Amino acid sequence: MYEFDLKDDIEEMDESNLRSTLSDFMSKAEENSSEFSELEEQIDELESDIELATTYFSEMASEYVRLDAEMIADRFEFEEIIEMASEAETDEKEETESKFEDKPEKAPVDDSQKSDFSDDARADLKKMGFLE
DSSP states (O other), X not given: OOOOOOOSOGGGOOHHHHXXXXXXXXXXXXXXXXXXXXXXXXXXXXXXXXXXXXXXXXHHHHHHHTSOHHHHHHHSOHHHHHHHXXXXXXXXXXXXXXXXXXXXXXXXXXXXXXXHHHHHHHHHHHHHTSOO
């Protein structure tokens, strides 16, 4: 966008300078107008892209929060909808993974080790006075 700036005082300009200044101003204003209309078209395209993304993420989040996708799109900001959708995706991944994968397997215990532990436990309980 072109910003028009007058360096000379209008009252001091002669007729030819005023005409050239006016023609410059009109051509720059026309350029600005065409640039502005191009920017408006780009804004419209981006807004339609945002609407599509909002619809997509609202549908994804609706499965997670058990609300209608249209209600989510109407009531929440775009950033909030994306956050809900990412939480839904994270929860889906966690559900598909086994909860036992992270836990190490326990080694088998021999009968001799079990009896040693039992004997130690009985002795400790007798010292405390719980067993006779």
